[in-house]
Amino acid sequence: MSALQFPRERIIGIYRSMRLIRRFEERLMEEMSTGDIPGNTHLYAGQEASAVGVCLALREDDYISSTHRGHGHSIAKGCEIDAMMAELFGRATGTCAGKGGSQHIADLRKGMLGANGIVAGGAPITCGAALSAKLRGTEQVAVAFAGDGAMNEGVMAESFNLAKIWMLPIIFVIENNGYGEATANAHVSAGSFTRRAEGYDIPTDEVDGTDVFAVYEATRVAVERARTGGGPTLLHIHVPRYFGHYSGDPDTYRSADEKGEMRKNRDCLRLFRSRVEGAALLEGADLDQVEAEVEDQINQAVAAARAAPRPDAAALHTDVYVKYM
Amino acid sequence: MSALQFPRERIIGIYRSMRLIRRFEERLMEEMSTGDIPGNTHLYAGQEASAVGVCLALREDDYISSTHRGHGHSIAKGCEIDAMMAELFGRATGTCAGKGGSQHIADLRKGMLGANGIVAGGAPITCGAALSAKLRGTEQVAVAFAGDGAMNEGVMAESFNLAKIWMLPIIFVIENNGYGEATANAHVSAGSFTRRAEGYDIPTDEVDGTDVFAVYEATRVAVERARTGGGPTLLHIHVPRYFGHYSGDPDTYRSADEKGEMRKNRDCLRLFRSRVEGAALLEGADLDQVEAEVEDQINQAVAAARAAPRPDAAALHTDVYVKYM
């Protein structure tokens, strides 16, 4: 696995990203109970290796678009933790000045084109970013993240076709966590996702989403293809979803067995640790230190978010248009 | 080919249907120039063997839904020529009382659920008819006709998935005439239509749409599957389109060669004649007589449509609702 040849710093960085996502989400889950975070949110815990593995293969100026379960993708693409946390708390210092919330976190400077409250809504937008990159000749690549449930929205199929006939530098990353909300994927999805994409002559790969190196490697191949004019790829990445569909979901439609097995055998963080420690690339103490640093970072982000001002009342009316006349 | 074992009357009936469609369309093309037929219309000429072959395998109470190019499907399913012609002339005696026009011809008593002005709009509606048949236990089958261009609308893909997971008694008939409006199919469609459907585990068949018996046979297999609980099928039927996209289309985007070759070698009526005459199933005179009868029928329909009353002014306001209060 080529990624194992990464320099030490990079391997630490991978763990830091994954750990940051995990703790960000776990902390959100805790904070929800304080009532300080408005509404509900969809947590990415369990799926970290997918976002991190994919973004590891991207350039900083590459694009991604995300879903309602978008925190992991945002963090992996480099969005600031402080601003994200502030956004979730609905503060003026948030990524979207408090106006977007969890489902709309975006940071165009980081190439993060937005989470999306509409299932599959990001796929065609990402085709547009890829087209833009192609026409502007920048060799940027665009990644559209989507869930297994999203695969049944028609606009996904339309995007596959458009991406292929226009040979767009795009990668469709389907994160299959087995469920769309409370509904098991097998109950609502016929056939196979990779064969669906192959129906459009799009190359595909099935990937173990608990293995960050496997995700990286599959993405690297797809990015290479995209950057050199080879068009789109679909990666079908299998991941566990740790929490319920959203933070308030009692999650009783999954058996204790299923949930236990998942946490026991499919924890990407634990698998990573044993992998790199086993290969003697890092020592436990290195990783423990990362964990401590992450803890600090999250604590600080939460404290800063709590202390941050709410948006000014006038903000209700601004930013609808660049100019309205 | 089992259809060749049809009784003589049935074979004559096949020719009558195909001929009726051809002459209906050719006559419309002529009548357009008189200015008596409002607007424009999409002609089915060239594709007759598809509609007729498919409907030949259906029961009278089976359902079909059609497209903007719907006259052939309507005629093949048993809609009345007089009422259809009156509809096209915008008369009160029309299939839709003059309120629908070419793109909305429907006759629920014949299981004809409507032409559709929205490309691919009929696919999910037909899934619903199939579901209805299934739940009511009637063993009816539903056929959704669509063009090659329609295959790129997302709702087609959604319908494939829905039909498969619900094992609906439905057949998707994709009539590929090589073009969507003025755009060549290859320019805008990636991959293969049958492989796209197979991505949903839907069985498929590629069919020569100039051979009415081949169409019948493929449909028969699909109908058998649907009626016995085997779920959906996709038939990819290759057909020529004789006229431009619509009656006013100069059709210069197809070369004279392409159009000449098509009319010379892919005329389903001529192929049918030589086939059945060659097999000594019918004599030329039998078919000539059918042609004369069809001619009379069309003449009468046109004369009746011209003589029919326009809708009453009050009709503008009726039929929006069954009851509005």
Add this chain to the structure above:
Amino acid sequence: MAQKSYRQAINEALHAEMARDPNVILMGEDLTGGAGGSGVQDAWGGPFGVTRGLLGAYGPERVRDTPISEAAFIGAAAGAALTGLRPVAEIMFIDFLGVCFDQIMNQAAKFRYMFGGRARTPLVIRATYGAGTRAGSQHTQALHPILTHIPGLKVVMPSTPYDAKGLLIQAIRDDDPVMFLEHKMLYDMVGEVPDRSYTIPFAEARVVRDGKDVLLIGLGRMAHIAEAAAEELARNGISACVIDPRTTSPLDVETLVEFAEKIGRVVIVDEANPRCSVAADISAILCEQCFDALKGPIRMVTAPHTPVPYAPNLEDAYIPSAARVVEAAQSLLRTR
């Protein structure tokens, strides 16, 4: 009479009609919640717990959890309605109208007219709407003006548990496509709801309270905002009449005109964005039909021309408040 929640009232209506007519079926995403999972079935009883227990009573053929394919299953519901069933389909949030709008606007709503009066489409589409949930711009809209605009649709917006049950039973028995809009912030509201089945006809506005100085017209959740405003006005010696139209299409123009003429001062409260809203629509109708009886301009209290913001302080400011209604009413009385 029994006290029940708006949620339960809707659940009862569905139960009653499914028991009464085997052609009534349900479809939607996570309608049971748990389909195909390894744990509890009907775990959610719907995204908002509205459809709980129906799976157990009527089985998975009639209570169908769908893929996330709104265009396909709304279209399928329309096609099933055209061919003998009476489907009740659910769009989880009305915001998702965008992905299935064609099947509603161009197909179901127009079948009857396009087919020359020879079709019936007894289809109900239930959807949640409205702001207040801190869910951001794509899960909080109130799109009833768009639906009201479309000929061929009926649009129902119950404001109480009692109305929710009666109007839903009416909707299911209706032979035309009906959009049934449930406000998420009302699900827990409790009120009197008879156990028996009953119907409430469309286009019959409800006079929430009578009054003589100013007429407040409020739709859906806004009926309650109007009522709260009326109470506040009463404390200031102003007698406000509150009317809830209950359905926007058909609209009970007669009652609205009658009261507008009698009272002469009108404030309309609408949670939707202002442009081409139902507030504007009713204002224009009243201006045209009872101009001479008006003692002042018709005032509209609506959301601003902005998406719904996430931050609670902004979202609260977005939603029309009783204070704004009071202020509009008072401004009318000042300029008599």
Add this chain to the structure above:
Amino acid sequence: MAQKSYRQAINEALHAEMARDPNVILMGEDLTGGAGGSGVQDAWGGPFGVTRGLLGAYGPERVRDTPISEAAFIGAAAGAALTGLRPVAEIMFIDFLGVCFDQIMNQAAKFRYMFGGRARTPLVIRATYGAGTRAGSQHTQALHPILTHIPGLKVVMPSTPYDAKGLLIQAIRDDDPVMFLEHKMLYDMVGEVPDRSYTIPFAEARVVRDGKDVLLIGLGRMAHIAEAAAEELARNGISACVIDPRTTSPLDVETLVEFAEKIGRVVIVDEANPRCSVAADISAILCEQCFDALKGPIRMVTAPHTPVPYAPNLEDAYIPSAARVVEAAQSLLRTR
């Protein structure tokens, strides 16, 4: 000045902006017409001949014939706008809004707000609209009220060749998503159009003709119906002022209020269905803002609450006519 058709005016605007800015690209179905065929390329020059010649001038990378996948290519246009291009996408008939509404309403229109003001979406969506073509219920709608309702969109409805060119250039240079609606029955209309580039600002109504007895407000093609009515009224000694708002969002409320106050009698003509229409919207705004100056009810002349019928006699009766406008104006003058 040169006489040119509305079609040609639009074509010129596209030519000018594509020449001026390499980031301007076009996409749509059959935008050239003939892509991949065995015969003539650019055979159609667009479904209505509007985009002819652009392929030859700017090549297939910038003039892109798309699959029949409105959701995908409108979404792609939005995504391209977000990342540096200035796409002009075409929806062949506005009726097809139903299959791509999400990408317009929930995505492009809301990016800027949801992202806290940190996005620009310089996107133009051109679409044809309107009745009169005998094309049936799904190819003849005028859906501008639905678009006007949505915060984040701008809506432009040129009524003349001159306006079409100036407003389209303005739209392409605008940094927000603009819906540019072209009436099919106006494509052959000829008028004066300068060869040079020029822009017409949004929210600047055009006073088509001045007058003192009654104000006729007409949008898009209805500006001409209003004008014809004004001519007829003039023959009867009534002086009608005609105003074309040109853009419904933003709307030039100031000018409308100014003239409504000056004249006191208002008729609004809108080709859309009546409920929650732009006619209702303008009526409500004027009723609220200049009530005291009104000498009578604001009258609306709109299409009926029905889909568009096919039969020519019915379709003609569907479209607001000058006679109906005259009759509405006269009724206002009678009840002074």
